[in-house]
Amino acid sequence: MTKKKKTIIxxxxxxxxxxxxxxxxGVWAIQQYMDKNTWATVRVTGAVQSDTADAFESEQECLKxxxxxxxxxxxxxxxxxxxxxxxxxxxxxxxLNENGAAVSSGMLVKKTGTDxxxxxxxxxxxxxxxRYR
Numbered sequence: 259m260t261k262k263k264k265t266i267i268x269x270x271x272x273x274x275x276x277x278x279x280x281x282x283x284g285v286w287a288i289q290q291y292m293d294k295n296t297w298a299t300v301r302v303t304g305a306v307q308s309d310t311a312d313a314f315e316s317e318q319e320c321l322k323x324x325x326x327x328x329x330x331x332x333x334x335x336x337x338x339x340x341x342x343x344x345x346x347x348x349x350x351x352x353x354l355n356e357n358g359a360a361v362s363s364g365m366l367v368k369k370t371g372t373d374x375x376x377x378x379x380x381x382x383x384x385x386x387x388x389r390y391r
Contacts, residue, residue, distance in 0.1 A: 292340065292390075293322050294321070294322075295321075295390050295391040296321070296322070296338045296339075296340065296388065296389075296390055296391075297319050297320065297321060297338070297388060297389050297390070297391060298319070298320050298335070298338045298342060298344045298368075298385050298387070298388040299317060299318070299319050299320075299385065299386045299387045299388070300317070300318055300320055300326060300344060300366065300383060300384070300385055300386070301315070301316070301317045301382075301383070301384045301385075301386050302314070302315065302316050302317070302318070302326060302328045302381060302382075302383055303315045303381070303382050303384075304328065304329065304376070304379055304380050304381030304382060305379050305380060306329050306376065306378055306379035307378050307379050308378060314328060314329065316328065317386065320335045320338070320344070321335070321338070322335055322336065322337060322338055323335060325349065326346070326383075328381060329351070329376055329379060329381065330350075330351045330376075331348065331350065331351030331352070331353055331376065331381075332348075332349045332350040332351060333346045333347070333348055333349065333353075334346060334347050334349050336363070338388065340388075341368065341388075342367075342368030342369075342385050342387070342388035343365055343366065343367055343368065343385070344365065344366040344368075344385050344388075345363065345364070345365050345366075346363060346364055346365075346366070347362060347363040348361060348362050348363065351376075352376065352377050353374050353375075353376065353381075354374060354375040354376065354377075355374065355375070356373065356375070358375065361374065366383050366384070366385045367385065368385045368386075368387075368388060369384070369385070369386070370384070370385075371383070371384040372384070
């Protein structure tokens with residue numbers, strides 16, 4: 259192989275690596291932007307049964323990492339996707355599924371209410387909207 263061919267091959271490979279690096283950096287930058295700038299509005303409705311029935315309802319705009327608090331339960335938002343799907347984990351309190359099993363994490367689909375039970379009541383979580391900042 260001649261010196262000219264080796265130089266062309268080396269320059270071509272270096273160019274390919276630079277292009278791959280730029281693509282990886284671009285995808286990473288877009289992901290970081292979406293993580294920091296995708297909002298979801300979550301509606302929390304429910305009731306707690308004690309001596310009296312106490313209903314609660316709230317709506318909160320959330321970013322990834324924010325918390326939702328209701329009836330002694332704290333949820334941490336772990337992901338918000340571009341389609342409005344919100345993932346969460348339970349940080350404090352007890353959240354139960356329809357069968358009474360403890361829930362440690364879950365997903366909320368936009369415009370679809372998800373029902374959970376509490377020790378002494380119930381709650382419905384609904385993603386009502388999502389947007390980019």
